[in-house]
Amino acid sequence: MPAADTTRTAFQEHTLGQTRVPIKLATRGDQRQAMLRMVTQSRRTIDIVSRHLDPLIFNERDMVDAFKSLALRSRSVKIRILILDPSPLLHRVHRLVELALRLSSFFELRTPPPEHRNYNESMLIADQKGYVRSPLSDRYEGVANFHAPDVAKELLRRFDELWQTALPDPNLRRLSL
Numbered sequence: 001m002p003a004a005d006t007t008r009t010a011f012q013e014h015t016l017g018q019t020r021v022p023i024k025l026a027t028r029g030d031q032r033q034a035m036l037r038m039v040t041q042s043r044r045t046i047d048i049v050s051r052h053l054d055p056l057i058f059n060e061r062d063m064v065d066a067f068k069s070l071a072l073r074s075r076s077v078k079i080r081i082l083i084l085d086p087s088p089l090l091h092r093v094h095r096l097v098e099l100a101l102r103l104s105s106f107f108e109l110r111t112p113p114p115e116h117r118n119y120n121e122s123m124l125i126a127d128q129k130g131y132v133r134s135p136l137s138d139r140y141e142g143v144a145n146f147h148a149p150d151v152a153k154e155l156l157r158r159f160d161e162l163w164q165t166a167l168p169d170p171n172l173r174r175l176s177l
Contacts, residue, residue, distance in 0.1 A: 017036075017129045019146040027140055031132060032057045034116035034144035038078040039066040046070065047159050048081045051137040052088045053096060057133040064095040071106035073098075079107045082162055084137070085121060086169050087110055097172060110166035125152050125159060 014021070025031050035057060039046060046067075047166045050058070057063065071077050081100065083089065089097055100107035112119065122137040131152045134142030145151065 001119055003068050006035045014124055014146040016146050020148065021145070022148070023144045024052055025132070025134070025140060025142045026142055028054075028056055030104055031134065031140045031142060031144075033061070034064055034132045035048055035124050036063055038124060038130050038132060038144075038146065039070060041064065042126040043073065044077060044127050045125075046079045046127075047123075047156060047163075048079075049084065049119070049121065049123050049137075049159060049162065050081070050123060051084045051120075053081065053083050053084070053094060055092075055094060058096045061095065066101055067096060068103070071103045077106050080159075080163060081107065081109050082159070083109060083111050083172075084117055085156070085171070086172055090171050101173070109168065109172050110163065111169040111172075112166045116162055116165060119162065123155050123159065125155050128156055129151050131155050 003061065011023075013019070014023070014037060016038055023030075023034060025034060053059075067079065079100070081096075097109070100109055119133075120137050122134045122142075124132045127151050129152055130144070130146040131148065132142065132144040133155065134140065
């Protein structure tokens, strides 16, 4: 099925776990809207691979509020974030990282070992049903689909391969004084 043109597609018409229309993403705004809509609708899990946890997407107040609402919705919520290169995060405040540190029962942040740091795809997988994916993590072009469990399952398999070898980054932990 061809991807729909996002200039004619309103993300608010898409429902996680129901809408089976692939959406072509061409801009940061497209990617941000698709991710925000998925996080808002998610009920159990979010899995993310991101190069630097792009502050133009993940450091925005509405996105952080959506993650906070998800985390506080249920004790069984699990949010895993794999940050390929966390070095840019170490020198600035990032709202989502701060939230993850405050709500550490729901969030886990990891970085991959050196052999996987050249991985260059970014993705967000919501409730093992929907996904937002960009084949090049430094570009916003990609695809989103709110109900493609087979593709989401394959992306989750790749995510889990990276996750199993990743470790918590000591630089992203809050120091207790």
